[in-house]
Amino acid sequence: MIGVLIFPDFQLLDAAGPISVFEIAARFANNAPDIRVVAVTPGPVRSSSGVEMMARGLKPSGAITTLIVAGGEGSRGPAICPKTLAFVRSIARRGVRVASVCSGAYILAEAGLLDGRRATTHWQRTRHFLKAYPKVKLEPDQIFVRDGNIWSSAGITAGIDLSLAMIAEDYGDDIAQKTARQLVLYHRRSGGQSQFSSLLELKAPTGRFGPLLAWAREHLDAPLSVEDMAEQAGMSSRHFTRAFIAETGTTPSKAVERLRIEVARQRVQSSSEAIERVAETTGFRDPERMRRAFIRAFGQPPQSLRRAARAG
Incomplete structure (x- = not known):
């Protein structure tokens, strides 16, 4: 029953x-x-x-x-x-x-x-x-x-x-x-909820860490480790991580991945740029790593999103 x-x-x-x-x-x-x-x-x-x-x-x-x-x-x-x-x-x-x-x-x-x-x-x-x-x-x-x-x-x-x-x-x-x-x-x-939500409002970040996320979006080709972000925010790594989670509801690394995924998705769908180049310049480095991230977020690999965008 x-x-x-x-x-x-x-x-x-x-x-x-x-x-x-x-x-x-x-x-x-x-x-x-x-x-x-x-x-x-x-x-x-x-x-x-x-x-x-x-x-x-x-x-x-x-x-x-x-x-x-x-x-x-x-x-x-x-x-x-x-x-x-x-x-x-x-x-x-x-x-x-x-x-x-x-x-x-x-x-x-x-x-x-x-x-x-x-x-x-x-x-x-x-x-x-x-x-x-x-x-x-x-x-x-x-x-x-x-x-x-x-x-x-x-x-x-x-x-x-x-x-x-x-x-x-x-x-x-x-x-x-x-x-x-x-x-x-x-x-x-x-895909996941982030297709439908304004998760972290990463496109137009607001709140305490808004400027930091905007900065990270402009530097996706950098490692953007927790230490890097904490230094940019002027905080210790431990305090930064706790404060970031409390403010955004996710970890710094997850937020960076969402930024990478969103920027990479836009470039995959709107250009003919090589998938390998997109992966390199958005910080994924390895195309396979980007493919796995796309599958987690959208349920399909970059090539499928590109084909669907062109068909549309």
């Missing part, structure tokens, strides 16, 4: 997206599980849009084999109900697959399920999440992350990507592909 956990002020699509994926998959798989929406208080639960969804109570929970926790305004801080946390913990203790959509990661983190684990959430929540839950190994650019039996996904529609991955694991790629086609979706979306 697929359990979808909701609460007052949940984000409707966080719940409806995964429900639709498993509904469509049930048409193609003979042994698809039932879907049950659950909440602390059974009955109609009002979403942040005002639309209500009917839910059953949290007990009994023994039949649930996958629990998907929605996100929304009710998933953070004092709004998190202790009974909700207790329920999530009890499900996880049974070894059941537990997943969060968007800010539902706050519920998993508050329940202690993400301590020492890799996870993700909506890119806008990166800084706050890192500050609130420093034990979590947050990967802010991922569409979804799996660490053992704990899954987490990025903002809102990423719950659909996560659900398709679960369908593929449970019933195979063929069922997942059929489900994606029926929903008119990509089976596996390319």
Whole structure:
């Protein structure tokens, strides 16, 4: 049974997206599980849009084999109900697959399920999440992350990507592909959240480290080590790293890689410059290193992005 956990002020699509994926998959798989929406208080639960969804109570929970926790305004801080946390913990203790959509990661983190684990959430929540839950190994650019039996996904529609991955694991790629086609979706979306977010606002950086990032963008052919950046900022390396993470929500090295990737992408797509030359002048040095970075960020290598740009 697929359990979808909701609460007052949940984000409707966080719940409806995964429900639709498993509904469509049930048409193609003979042994698809039932879907049950659950909440602390059974009955109609009002979403942040005002639309209500009917839910059953949290007990009994023994039949649930996958629990998907929605996100929304009710998933953070004092709004998190202790009974909700207790329920999530009890499900996880049974070894059941537990997943969060968007800010539902706050519920998993508050329940202690993400301590020492890799996870993700909506890119806008990166800084706050890192500050609130420093034990979590947050990967802010991922569409979804799996660490053992704990899954987490990025903002809102990423719950659909996560659900398709679960369908593929449970019933195979063929069922997942059929489900994606029926929903008119990509089976596996390319790239990370940074395609859709203003991650660090690196194109027009603001804030305390804005001038530093602007300087780094103009010197991508240099090593740009943590020591180099700390010296430019007039700080010790240790203090600089801590302050940079607190300000931007990511490490200096990750920020530099994002700058390199973005500038390299622009040049790959808008010019006929040799891939090797782009890699050299943007600081990747090795074309293979740049290719791996592109695949992590965009789901495809530089040559594919260039072909797509020319075809467009």
